[in-house]
Amino acid sequence: MTAGPHIPESGTPSEQPVDWPALRALARGAMARAYAPYSGYPVGAAGQVDDGTTVSGCNVENASIGLSLCAECGLVSELYARGGGRLTAVSCVGQDGVPVAPCGRCRQLLWEHGGPGLLVDGAAGSRRLSELLADPFTPEHLAR
Numbered sequence: 420m421t422a423g424p425h426i427p428e429s430g431t432p433s434e435q436p437v438d439w440p441a442l443r444a445l446a447r448g449a450m451a452r453a454y455a456p457y458s459g460y461p462v463g464a465a466g467q468v469d470d471g472t473t474v475s476g477c478n479v480e481n482a483s484i485g486l487s488l489c490a491e492c493g494l495v496s497e498l499y500a501r502g503g504g505r506l507t508a509v510s511c512v513g514q515d516g517v518p519v520a521p522c523g524r525c526r527q528l529l530w531e532h533g534g535p536g537l538l539v540d541g542a543a544g545s546r547r548l549s550e551l552l553a554d555p556f557t558p559e560h561l562a563r
């Protein structure tokens with residue numbers, strides 16, 4: 420069990436190589452199992468962990484629409500369900516299998532478990548999470 424919140428390191432880029440085709444394939448597999456009957460917009464997310472393993476998730480919607488879970492939520496849940504770790508790269512895809520940018524809430528969610536150096540897949544190449552989210556709220560704010 421985790422003793423305290425994860426304070427992301429201040430941005431040292433991961434040196435771990437990323438197999439983007441494999442990560443996208445994992446995300447596509449998760450997308451195919453999404454439960455998205457309300458939006459009709461299935462999403463799959465796959466992440467590479469610093470121990471070399473991978474995790475994934477899909478969106479799970481609800482009749483109470485605002486309760487719908489994004490694919491990234493499932494990914495982070497699996498990360499902890501199997502023992503934790505730091506995310507080094509993430510790919511999220513829509514129904515066409517093409518990368519989609521994580522929503523704002525999920526950028527914040529990913530920050531806590533991957534930090535600013537987390538690589539995020541994009542149709543035009545990968546970007547660091549720090550390019551997608553400025554001035555995030557972090558556990559350090561809670562300590563002030």
Ligand code: THU
Pocket residue numbers: 455458460461462477478479480487488489490491511520521522525
């Ligand atoms: N969705 C995700 O799963 N991740 C995102 O980053 C963006 C949006 C889902 C939520 C909802 O089930 C559907 O996509 C349409 O918004």
